Amino acid sequence: MTDPIAAFGTRLGPDVVAAMRALYQDEQAGHAAASKPVAADCAYGPHGRNSLDLYRQGKGAGLLPVLLFVHGGGFLVGDKGSHADEQDGWVNAHVGRWAAANGMLGAVMNYRLAPAETWPAGAEDVSAAVDWLRAHASAYGGDPDRIVLVGTSAGAVHVSGFLKLRPDHGAMVRGAVLLSGLYGFTPLDERDVLYYGPPDTYADRMPMAAAVQTALPLLVACAQFDPPRFQAEWTGLLQARLDRHGSLPRAHYASGHNHYSLAMHLGTRDHRLADEIRAFVRQHTL
Structure with missing residues (x-):
């Protein structure tokens, strides 16, 4: 049987996104x-895209750790997911549900x-969202002093x-959990320039x-099947952290996954990365 992820190799593109969405559609929907x-649609800032959704199960005693997820999309596209559209809007919202x-x-x-x-709009928005959560999370059962960030691709950059x-x-x-991000260890490409500005x-x-x-604390x-550039960024960050701190951060290599499935599969039967993130959050929010 052909592996539906391996079949695409390290390619990026809308067709790969669509195939990964279809792969996890039934389980995630x-x-x-x-x-x-x-x-839903809590405004953490003045711009129309300064909004976030909150997910919690049960109303037990005590405040819970807060996990803030920042989606990818190459700086140009992406959405937190639709809370109203169960069939097509689960992508990215699924991390909040997980x-x-x-x-x-x-x-x-x-x-x-x-x-x-x-630049630095994305980073400013993460900062504003964290400020909002520190001010308001307790009203929804979250502990404002126990926030962990998770970003994938452009979200990891932000x-x-x-x-x-x-x-x-x-x-x-x-x-912070950084999934397949770009940190500055490889040359700029055309899409990066649209966010960062001129190469100089x-x-x-x-x-x-x-x-x-x-x-x-970081989990990287x-x-x-990430493209080689993203793998070079991962190994570059690990080596630089080792040189700087004398030890590696917590790290995970997701065998069998590609750039899109890495975050998209969280909450499915493949729980290897989910287990790593859950253990990381528990370790640092005790």
Whole structure:
């Protein structure tokens, strides 16, 4: 039988996205039908895309750790998912539902997109969402002092950018999970320029130094079928962290997955990455 993920190799593109969505459609749509947000389209800032949804299961005593998910989309596209459309809107919302099913308050955010909005808009929006959660999470059963960030692809870039913009990030969040991000270890490409601007500004704007230097706990992951550039970014960050700190951060290599399935499969029967994230959150939110 042909492996539907391996068959695409390391290619990126809308056809691969569609195939991965179809691969997980039945399982993830079932979760969507069973779990609605406790709050939808919460405005964390003035822009139309400054909104987030919150997911929680049950009303037990005590405040829960908060997991904030930042979607990917190459800086140009992406959405937190539709809380009203169970069949087609589960992508990205599924991470909030997974967090809720695992004893957390799940938050899934939108952010401003390029080319209309350029650097550091994404990082600023992550910062504003964290500020909003610290002010409001307790009203929905979340602990504002136990926030963990998870970003995939461009979302991982924006989480890293938050580390760069906010020197006080260690007092604001407990940890960060970076899935297949770009941190500045490889050359700029055309899509990056639409967000970062001219190449002569690239070095100053990429979040490499912050991702390397931060004392914040990190979980850094990439996929077996990530394009070579993303794999080089992963290995580059690991090596730079080893050189800087004398030890590696927590890391995960997702065998059998590609750039899109890495985040899209969270909450499915393949729970290897989910187990890593859950253990990371528990370790740093006790």
